[in-house]
Amino acid sequence: MAKLPTPQQLIADRPAFPDKHWLNVKSEFTPGSFCYPAKKDTMELLHMPNPHEWDPAAEDWGLPENWERILCDAFADRLEKHRSLKLFMDICVRCGACADKCHFFLGTNDPKNMPVLRAELLRSLYRRDHTMLGKLLGKTVGARAWDKSVVKELFYYAYQCTECRRCSLFCPYGIDTAEITMIVRELLHEVGLGTHWIMDPVKNCSFTGNHLGIKPHSFVEIVEMLADDCEIVTGIRPKTPFNQKNAEILFITPSGDVFADPGIYTFMGYLLLFHELDLNYTLSTYASEGGNFGSFTSFNMAKKLNAKMYAEAERLNVKWILGGECGHMWRVLNQYMDTYNGPTPVNMVKPVSPITGTEFTNAVSTKMVHVAEFTADLIYNNKLNLDPCRNDHIITTFHDSCNPSRGMGLLDEPRYVLKAVCNNFVEMPENTIREQTFCCGAGSGLNTEEIMELRMRAGMPRGNALRYVQQNHDVNHMACICAIDRATLPPLANYWAPGVTVSGLHELVANALVMKGEGKRTLDLRQEDLPNVEPDEAADTGEEQ
Amino acid sequence: MFPSLLLVLLIGVAAWAGTVAGGAVLFGVVLPYAAFAVFFAGMVWRMFYWAKSPVPFCIPTTGGQERSLPFIKQNAVDCPSSTGGVVVRMMLEVLLFRSLFRNTQAEVCSSRAGGVRSTYYSSKWLWVFALVFHYCFLLIFIRHFRFFVEPVPACVTFAESLDGIMQIGAPRLFLTGGCILVALCFLLGRRLFNERLRYISLFNDYFPLWLLIGIVGTGICLRYFDKCEIALVKIFVMGLTQFSPAPAAGINTLFFVHITLVSTLLLYFPFSKLTHMVGVFFSPTRNMPNNSRMARHINPWNPPKQYFTYAEYEDTYRDAMAEAGLPLDKQPDKAAE
């Protein structure tokens, strides 16, 4: 008769000692551990190589006949194109300083999520084909051959890295796993392996200008609905200029903020702020997506999507571009845009704030300014009438998004703005903020719901730090400057620190902004009561919930 | 771990046996020449190999506040926007291992006041021992110039006096010998006893450590225990440097083991992770300024622009856009023509 297993037997899910070297451990594709694959017709439409239907959980991924040749050649090609790749393949000493810096490692305890090993997956292939010792000694020096299970492993771990660069900060040689992940993803796309959550928005952004594929006229209507909501809250209906030629400024922000809760409130914040300033600006339906989904795919795709910004700036004859709050968008804008698609069109000039006259000298070449820089300058020059008491029911902390922190250095501008619009601000622990910030756990195209548990594990270090300030400093709100954060932090907070709300920076700005001719504010942008304002005799917004 | 130890021992034994069997010229003359040649050629080739690939994008890892508005203080070292800043950042990285130093850890403790307080300290063991190892190595390297140059330069004598500052014993005890051995043992011990590191360590990690321990060990033996005739060694080495090898008679066998291990290190160097010595200077996340919005960085293989243009876009959605009252480049009636 079979015995009931003891609790020890039930939970012991690993052998006492790993009987296999990591090179020989294969990845298991169980539901919840992988993102859904991209559709064949999406890949075809985008002219991606080797499009095919496949299933990550299946044994056979339907790789093209000569997959090994394709991958070897593509890898050799990338080595010729990127000095960083050659260098990062050669000089890692495996000191282990990066190992516990990765939020995926901390949350999953999977050894291959240590940045050093994630890179080693590719490095082992590099050794075989591109180093003398690897050619001579093979496995002894950690070299291995391409194999279908190796391709699966690369896919598994390239989509368990959010390209946050935290490891790169601690590496004595600056080895950047984001760079390696980006290139591994590029290689995988060469044999037709991509994920739906990334490729579908890529397709939509490419052909309609926003990530959901909403057609221009509907997009405009949706934005106008947000302007209507602004009117309910403030009594002022901000203008929504679209595709206006000869405006001074073109404003581009992630389209997620037009569709997704709570990003929409940040978008309303922009509309109100620009209206109050009477800014001569325009939105564009053609270049309405700032966030660059292409950057999760390949350098070329990122370039392709990014090209629309300067093209539209040229067509509309604007002087400079203002960019909204977004993480990956700003990594691309700060480090890639000018290289990809510069030099800027001739009609563009050095950005100058029309309100304060401040020259943004740090953006003289790209001519693109971050909205946090823009607003910080307004506040410094006393151009905004702010009533931070309206946000007094909020004790806020600030989540630094990975890309603006470690790919740009935008740290103090948003804090400057936040402190001006909120009286209660508390920092999270020192080794979880600023350049050492922990990722939300779902950046770089991983914020899809099929891997929710994985995201909760990966976001755990962030959630843990948030919970700490919630319990010790009564924090009930977290501000951020990234559209992906606004999508991924609410579930993270609901799981690890329930009771903390998440919003973009400019939602709080607009809540505190005293506008000329506005009605008495009793509601915030979410149309929730402002507790620190006594409701007046006239409950003018009674209809709304 | 064991194969690499075995290999180092094997090399040592071979050198010993070979020398005893009369192969001093092979191990003391031919091998060092070959090793030097391979080392220099190999390093030049390696740097050329790296330099051949372009740096397509400006990708510094920013470790602090960027240069932006006048009232916001830039962290000019960790987020440099100028060449000067990059030089300082690089110096701190190379001379003080700044990134390793960043390894902060937090500890939460209940304070007497009743609340909870966090303290931060830097987890610095790796940093300390890495620093000790590299600086000792440098000092030992400089000290050895006593054998290569005549007259002995003042800086070498100074380095020696610094190293022997404790003034213990005769021959005077050099601190670096002991320190480097301790540091090497720490670096090796980490790999052996820290499970995380043992898992990621390869033959390529153990081998250089054993090799260095071998070199330092034989060096220490030659100085303090199996003392060799310094004058003879100097004549022999000077002979090498002046391409007129002197006879090896009268020099300890252990000396040839030492020389052989050093030659092995030189041979191995350009083909291994040890190239991080020069590689760190090539690292684009550290050696570039964060000025990509101020100055355009050029990508030599920048592919041509290909994208869904506005004209195509308007062609696709013209009627709907017109209906929504959006400004158009071509009105529907015109476009139809």
Added chain:
Amino acid sequence: MDAKTLIDTNKDEILRQWIEAVYSLYPLETTGFVRTSSDPFGNPVGDMTKQAAAAIYNAITGEDTAVDTVKAALDRFVKLRAAQRANPSQGLGVFYLMKPILRKLLLPQLAKDDLETYLGVESRLDSLTLLAFDMYASARETLADLRITEIRNQHAQLTRWAQKHGVISTSQAR
């Protein structure tokens, strides 16, 4: 030695052994790290486990049995188990890893004259596990909810727009 002193003197050792037992469920290569680092933010898993260990022990020995404080102390740990890739039995089985340790360290000395107290400890461990079961189940429900809420939030504004235009009915949206 009376039961109370016995429980107090063995506390550290029991906690240590239980924490070790939990760590040993993680891949061997990573246990060294959870074991050595005491940084609550750098090593959250270790921190959560330690906090849970103390809470469990205090609860089963009757030190602190207020449901709210016990729940608060176990919250992070149970949520972690619920988000990690394991069967529910594996997720919560960790609580029962306490039993063999208790039987080894406490039972022999309590068996003679105070078996009652020992049995009380084990019973409270059972209750605690049931409490954790509730928390585990609710964490799983939260996860499922998060998926739904996220899908809804991603298109929140689009849905409102579609309602306004009568493309979908109001009931469909909520």
